[in-house]
Amino acid sequence: MAAVKETVRAVEALEGEKYAHGFVTAIEQDFAPKGLSADTVRFISAKKNEPEWMLEWRLAAFERWLAMDEPDWAKLNYPRIDYQDAFYYAAPKEKVGPKSLDEVDPDILETYKKLGIPIREQEVLAGVVGSPKYAVDAVFDSVSVVTTFKAELAKVGVIFCPISEALQEHPELVRQYLGSVVPVSDNYFACLNAAVFSDGSFVYIPPGVRCPMELSTYFRINASSTGQFERTLIIADKGAYVSYLEGCTAPMRDENQLHAAVVELVLMDDAEIKYSTVQNWYPGDKDGKGGIYNFVTKRADCRGDRSKVSWTQVETGSAITWKYPSCVLRGAESSGEFYSIAITNGRQQADTGTKMIHLGRDTKSRIISKGISAGKSSNTYRGLVSSHPKAIGARNFTQCDSLLIGKDCGAHTVPYIEARNGHSTFEHEATTTRLSDDQLFYCQQRGLGSEEAVALLVNGFVREVMQKLPMEFAVEAQKLVAVSLEGSVG
Amino acid sequence: MLSIQNLHVSVGGKSILKGLSLDLPQGEVHAIMGPNGAGKSTLSYTLAGRAGYEVTEGSATLDGQDLLSLSPDERAAKGVFLSFQYPLEIPGVPALTFIRTALNAKRKAKGRDEIAAPEFLKLARAAATGLKMDFEMLRRGLNVGFSGGEKKRMEILQAVMLSPSLLILDETDSGLDIDALRIVSEGVNNLRSPDRSMLVITHYQRLLDHIKPDKVHVLAAGRIVASGGPELALELEREGYDKYGVKEAA
Numbered sequence: 001m002a003a004v005k006e007t008v009r010a011v012e013a014l015e016g017e018k019y020a021h022g023f024v025t026a027i028e029q030d031f032a033p034k035g036l037s038a039d040t041v042r043f044i045s046a047k048k049n050e051p052e053w054m055l056e057w058r059l060a061a062f063e064r065w066l067a068m069d070e071p072d073w074a075k076l077n078y079p080r081i082d083y084q085d086a087f088y089y090a091a092p093k094e095k096v097g098p099k100s101l102d103e104v105d106p107d108i109l110e111t112y113k114k115l116g117i118p119i120r121e122q123e124v125l126a127g128v129v130g131s132p133k134y135a136v137d138a139v140f141d142s143v144s145v146v147t148t149f150k151a152e153l154a155k156v157g158v159i160f161c162p163i164s165e166a167l168q169e170h171p172e173l174v175r176q177y178l179g180s181v182v183p184v185s186d187n188y189f190a191c192l193n194a195a196v197f198s199d200g201s202f203v204y205i206p207p208g209v210r211c212p213m214e215l216s217t218y219f220r221i222n223a224s225s226t227g228q229f230e231r232t233l234i235i236a237d238k239g240a241y242v243s244y245l246e247g248c249t250a251p252m253r254d255e256n257q258l259h260a261a262v263v264e265l266v267l268m269d270d271a272e273i274k275y276s277t278v279q280n281w282y283p284g285d286k287d288g289k290g291g292i293y294n295f296v297t298k299r300a301d302c303r304g305d306r307s308k309v310s311w312t313q314v315e316t317g318s319a320i321t322w323k324y325p326s327c328v329l330r331g332a333e334s335s336g337e338f339y340s341i342a343i344t345n346g347r348q349q350a351d352t353g354t355k356m357i358h359l360g361r362d363t364k365s366r367i368i369s370k371g372i373s374a375g376k377s378s379n380t381y382r383g384l385v386s387s388h389p390k391a392i393g394a395r396n397f398t399q400c401d402s403l404l405i406g407k408d409c410g411a412h413t414v415p416y417i418e419a420r421n422g423h424s425t426f427e428h429e430a431t432t433t434r435l436s437d438d439q440l441f442y443c444q445q446r447g448l449g450s451e452e453a454v455a456l457l458v459n460g461f462v463r464e465v466m467q468k469l470p471m472e473f474a475v476e477a478q479k480l481v482a483v484s485l486e487g488s489v490g
Numbered sequence: 491m492l493s494i495q496n497l498h499v500s501v502g503g504k505s506i507l508k509g510l511s512l513d514l515p516q517g518e519v520h521a522i523m524g525p526n527g528a529g530k531s532t533l534s535y536t537l538a539g540r541a542g543y544e545v546t547e548g549s550a551t552l553d554g555q556d557l558l559s560l561s562p563d564e565r566a567a568k569g570v571f572l573s574f575q576y577p578l579e580i581p582g583v584p585a586l587t588f589i590r591t592a593l594n595a596k597r598k599a600k601g602r603d604e605i606a607a608p609e610f611l612k613l614a615r616a617a618a619t620g621l622k623m624d625f626e627m628l629r630r631g632l633n634v635g636f637s638g639g640e641k642k643r644m645e646i647l648q649a650v651m652l653s654p655s656l657l658i659l660d661e662t663d664s665g666l667d668i669d670a671l672r673i674v675s676e677g678v679n680n681l682r683s684p685d686r687s688m689l690v691i692t693h694y695q696r697l698l699d700h701i702k703p704d705k706v707h708v709l710a711a712g713r714i715v716a717s718g719g720p721e722l723a724l725e726l727e728r729e730g731y732d733k734y735g736v737k738e739a740a
């Protein structure tokens with residue numbers, strides 16, 4: 001058991017100071033007054049120069065939120081959040097949005113560098129000729145500061161812009177779809193988001209258009225005690241296709257920071273959306289202090305027949321993760337997929353999974369979840385698969401695998417299965433294994449250091465999901481797996 | 491040259507090796523034979539540095555450098571390679587990835603750059619051909635779903651790729667049919683070299699028909715009780731281990 005002991009020792013040695021993204025950029029911020037009230041909501045809406053209906057929508061959400069209780073059913077332990085003790089809006093002080101990179105604050109560019117935004121994407125941002133095509137809508141704190149390739153996207157009719165901009169330029173589209181997948185009062189955190197969301201991305205792919213490039217957004221929390229509330233809305237019209245990449249990191253902080261995002265995906269007939277996330281927010285120090293609280297509501301509505309959505313996530317960060325990217329399979333023969341890698345180390349707690357709601361006939365879903373727990377962390381898969389009376393011929397396959405490193409961590413699998421018709425086929429497989437000393441020794445005998453051995457074994461464990469990530473993301477994600485378990489051994 | 495002096499090893503508080511001494515000069519192949527429970531696998535695991543094998547007394551050096559104070563990966567970097575009796579399965583990690591990672595770790599320890607992909611693939615193809623292995627197998631999870639014989643071939647393939655200075659073969663013949671035994675033995679014989687020593691640990695003489703040792707040692711009750719030329723293996727085959735005060739387990 002010595003190898004495991006070694007692992008445990010190293011997990012104990014995990015120090016927050018090592019967090020590669022723990023730095024603070026000194027940029028002037030424009031704050032909303034601290035605390036949360038109807039006035040805060042008005043302040044944010046006014047800052048964004050929003051239409052009246054949007055303000056009404058936000059205020060209604062705020063009223064509903066006041067009457068709601070914070071959920072406590074997840075297997076998570078954290079002190080009560082004081083919602084009055086946070087700033088709800090912080091924007092870099094820029095009078096006018098920058099038109100080119102030259103106009104962007106060098107500190108912000110420096111931040112991207114530290115974030116390790118891949119060279120090719122820096123090239124994209126720098127406008128290097130011949131660089132690959134990625135449209136990067138970078139959310140720096142709460143306001144998008146750079147949007148690239150908009151013109152090229154516009155040629156094929158794709159709209160990709162900050163949602164605040166969409167509210168100015170395409171209010172009819174936003175109004176039609178906003179809150180139609182995740183209703184205002186869906187849950188406590190989504191409701192809070194509806195009231196105070198600051199920005200996020202908006203994507204519209206017109207009928208029959210295959211988006212000519214991967215769309216990518218970087219989120220980053222930068223101001224101390226600033227709740228980050230993105231709102232993302234993606235609409236794939238009939239026969240449209242888009243692949244969307246979301247990556248996240250955040251600097252080190254002493255106080256826990258609240259993050260409550262909402263992502264809504266709308267799919268019409270024959271539409272397809274691939275949504276990939278790599279989440280690497282600050283997990284807190286070795287006692288869990290200072291980490292991000294991540295309460296996210298992500299949902300896809302497959303309204304159209306034969307529409308297809310897939311969520312792929314690599315979750316390695318945050319002190320608390322509460323996240324269940326879901327699929328409402330309304331259209332006949334629509335399908336939903338959920339591929340997840342969740343790694344917890346130190347004192348991290350993750351309660352994550354998915355919901356596959358089969359409403360239409362012959363709908364299909366597939367869930368592959370790989371949870372890795374190390375240190376004193378807790379990792380829970382929570383999933384719902386349900387078929388409603390009209391969902392004749394619904395099919396689901398679920399596989400949940402858990403890997404334990406050390407003896408002080410926990411892995412839990414909580415599947416809910418509800419079949420409300422006699423013509424559904426649901427399969428569920430689950431395994432829990434401990435990282436084996438024998439395998440570790442075998443790798444070490446071949447010359448691998450203990451950390452390298454753990455990274456190799458874990459990457460093998462999650463390979464099936466890694467392969468679902470777009471190539472350019474998979475390489476980073478693989479490194480991230482090694483980094484998040486770094487200091488977890490030797 | 492491997493030099494073991496008066497080695498005492500306990501596993502879980504139980505004394506297994508009790509004063510084992512052995513000199514294996516560079517370029518030579520020595521066989522260690524012995525009955526079940528004599529401590530053969532304990533010797534190989536101890537040399538490789540497996541946790542739980544507690545050295546209570548004695549020393550082991552490779553080319554004059556102490557082995558016992560090194561971690562398993564440091565020993566590997568020094569050139570120690572153990573061909574496992576029961577090779578492990580590593581799901582999701584293709585054999586090629588595994589071997590390239592190991593090879594690069596070794597190169598890094600020597601201050602060398604990582605191997606270029608074309609060069610690596612060329613070496614791997616040649617090694618697979620030499621061991622009559624389908625190259626496509628190297629793209630699958632290491633040893634996952636492999637037969638006993640395939641796993642042993644994969645061990646030798648790794649040895650070929652990693653080019654160790656001390657090769658320890660722990661019961662490499664177990665679980666092999668006669669054809670596989672011949673192929674694996676050929677692979678091992680091709681690895682014979684003036685700057686490589688081999689320790690062939692086996693229960694049966696038949697492996698030594700294929701891999702001719704320079705010397706044979708009898709390990710019984712935790713010590714080397716007899717040493718001689720290849721004829722000693724034949725004698726053991728005829729007369730068993732009774733002479734050395736141990737009853738052969740059925």
